[in-house]
Amino acid sequence: MVRIREQSPHCTYIVGLVILSVVLYRDVLARRLPRPPGPKGLPLVGNIFGMPQQHPWKAYKDWSDQYGSDIVSVTAFGKCTVIVNSYNAAQELFSQRSTIYSHRPEQPMVNDLVGWGSWAVGQLQYGQAWKDQRKIFKSEIETPEAKLHEFHALRAARRCLGQILDSPHEYLTHIRHMAGYASLSTAYGLDVKSHEDPLIDVIERTMYSMAVAGNFGVYLVDYIPALRYLPTWFPGAKFKRDALEWSKDVLALPRIGYDIAKQSYIQGTMKECIASHVLERIQGDEDSEDKEVTLRNVLGGFYAAGTHTTVSVILTFILAMNLYPDVQRKAQEEIEVAVGKDRLPEFDDLTPENVPYLHAVVKEALRWQPALPLAAPHATCEDDVYRGYAIPKGTTVVGNSWAMLRDESLFGPETDVFKPERFLTQDRDALDPSVPDPEMAFGFGRRLCAGRFVAFASVLISGASLLHCFDIRKAKDENGKEIVPEVEYTTGLLSFPKPFECDFKVRSEKMRLLVQELSMTPEH
Numbered sequence: 001m002v003r004i005r006e007q008s009p010h011c012t013y014i015v016g017l018v019i020l021s022v023v024l025y026r027d028v029l030a031r032r033l034p035r036p037p038g039p040k041g042l043p044l045v046g047n048i049f050g051m052p053q054q055h056p057w058k059a060y061k062d063w064s065d066q067y068g069s070d071i072v073s074v075t076a077f078g079k080c081t082v083i084v085n086s087y088n089a090a091q092e093l094f095s096q097r098s099t100i101y102s103h104r105p106e107q108p109m110v111n112d113l114v115g116w117g118s119w120a121v122g123q124l125q126y127g128q129a130w131k132d133q134r135k136i137f138k139s140e141i142e143t144p145e146a147k148l149h150e151f152h153a154l155r156a157a158r159r160c161l162g163q164i165l166d167s168p169h170e171y172l173t174h175i176r177h178m179a180g181y182a183s184l185s186t187a188y189g190l191d192v193k194s195h196e197d198p199l200i201d202v203i204e205r206t207m208y209s210m211a212v213a214g215n216f217g218v219y220l221v222d223y224i225p226a227l228r229y230l231p232t233w234f235p236g237a238k239f240k241r242d243a244l245e246w247s248k249d250v251l252a253l254p255r256i257g258y259d260i261a262k263q264s265y266i267q268g269t270m271k272e273c274i275a276s277h278v279l280e281r282i283q284g285d286e287d288s289e290d291k292e293v294t295l296r297n298v299l300g301g302f303y304a305a306g307t308h309t310t311v312s313v314i315l316t317f318i319l320a321m322n323l324y325p326d327v328q329r330k331a332q333e334e335i336e337v338a339v340g341k342d343r344l345p346e347f348d349d350l351t352p353e354n355v356p357y358l359h360a361v362v363k364e365a366l367r368w369q370p371a372l373p374l375a376a377p378h379a380t381c382e383d384d385v386y387r388g389y390a391i392p393k394g395t396t397v398v399g400n401s402w403a404m405l406r407d408e409s410l411f412g413p414e415t416d417v418f419k420p421e422r423f424l425t426q427d428r429d430a431l432d433p434s435v436p437d438p439e440m441a442f443g444f445g446r447r448l449c450a451g452r453f454v455a456f457a458s459v460l461i462s463g464a465s466l467l468h469c470f471d472i473r474k475a476k477d478e479n480g481k482e483i484v485p486e487v488e489y490t491t492g493l494l495s496f497p498k499p500f501e502c503d504f505k506v507r508s509e510k511m512r513l514l515v516q517e518l519s520m521t522p523e524h
């Protein structure tokens with residue numbers, strides 16, 4: 001690497017000149033060069049009326065095919081959005097040029113008016129506050145060695161088994177509760193007892209505001225930021241009144257769980273969790289108050305980013321088991337060999353060496369129907385030129401994970417079919433290292449999901465526990481005919497399978513007893 005200080009002044013001028021020329025060259029080019037291809041827009045408003053409203057990831061992939069380019073672009077009110085449809089381009093932009101592509105787009109509605117941008121790591125701009133938060137995620141959950149979350153995920157999965165045994169038709173509620181419980185206990189050490197807990201209630205309300213206000217491009221104020229200054233009483237300013245209402249919960253969210261947790265820390269009753277680890281570490285630090293604010297925001301973000309995403313993937317897992325009974329049977333056989341018939345699965349049973357097929361099933365659930373088909377939008381912080389196209393500063397850059405996860409050159413043929421075998425070697429007894437991980441389901445570059453190991457572990461243990469105890473079968477209608485669920489997903493930032501009926505039949509008397517005993521153990 002050139003260390004400028006050790007060079008002669010002459011050399012320093014040359015290096016400076018070269019850097020300046022590169023910057024100017026980029027700047028000039030960025031203004032002259034064409035944008036990536038895309039549908040033609042109208043003067044001034046651009047493509048605002050031609051934007052796909054439903055499952056836009058499919059239309060973006062179609063545009064990519066139509067224009068023969070893996071990157072395409074649209075504009076609205078002069079703002080450019082680039083959509084990246086291939087993993088290769090995603091790597092080059094989000095990873096190799098991460099200093100330019102790690103920001104978030106300005107979204108005045110969700111970030112400023114509703115308030116998510118003031119504390120939630122996923123919405124923060126790339127900068128010191130973001131780095132401080134990611135540092136905590138890194139030390140606590142972002143390495144494959146971090147195991148804290150496994151304890152909480154296991155308890156959540158086991159509690160869910162009892163609930164499904166009691167009321168199988170309410171499985172959707174139970175899965176939501178399981179994910180919420182795992183998040184709250186991993187983050188704060190909290191033990192949420194019922195679906196109706198008031199904490200869950202506040203959180204669910206805030207998640208609603210994220211789903212509505214965070215849906216990029218829906219609000220005019222996201223295109224014309226000056227509209228944020230309209231008074232709330234102004235005709236047509238309903239968005240401001242909604243934002244004001246939602247912001248009360250959003251701004252309170254990081255404090256609510258934290259205050260309860262801090263109390264239990266002071267009383268010495270806090271369970272081991274991220275909060276207990278970090279509070280222990282920062283006691284006595286001069287800047288411990290600032291560090292507590294960072295911790296508070298991390299914990300709030302943990303629930304916000306980690307709960308509904310995990311629910312979506314577990315529901316996809318259940319849907320796939322329902323539709324592909326052969327896959328289910330193979331996974332059950334494999335789990336039974338690893339665990340035996342007399343107990344429930346533990347994490348130690350579920351290594352990739354012991355249960356490669358199950359690992360392949362979880363990877364396939366992440367790939368087949370990604371929970372965030374367009375990941376989360378990034379933004380550029382300076383002008384750039386890529387493959388001869390200008391990508392100006394402030395461009396929103398969207399990675400089309402859905403398209404990449406269906407790329408047959410990466411994942412083999414029939415990518416619209418649920419086929420875990422694609423991740424296995426030819427003799428089917430190990431994961432194939434030459435097939436990429438479906439990592440794009442977790443986003444890109446420096447903003448890659450902080451909870452990817454937690455998420456994988458949660459789906460693995462809950463999937464293994466469900467399959468070990470239950471047969472997941474098609475429900476029957478009043479004439480006894482099997483109901484085949486449609487593969488239909490909601491649209492929006494986060495995509496869920498549309499509710500489908502499903503039957504959970506306990507696999508043996510032994511399993512029933514095991515699950516019942518478990519529900520009676522106070523620890524669970």
Ligand code: HEM
Binds near residue numbers: 122302372440447
């Ligand atoms: C299977 C479940 C999950 C999926 C599919 C998922 C997916 C994603 C995606 C696509 C992003 C956006 C990345 C980008 O901007 O390029 C993201 C961000 C994030 N995820 Fe996850 N996630 C899951 C679970 C979790 C969990 C359990 C946590 C718990 C800590 C978590 C924490 C985060 C955080 C903090 C961010 C923001 C990262 C940043 O902006 O720097 N996620 N996730």
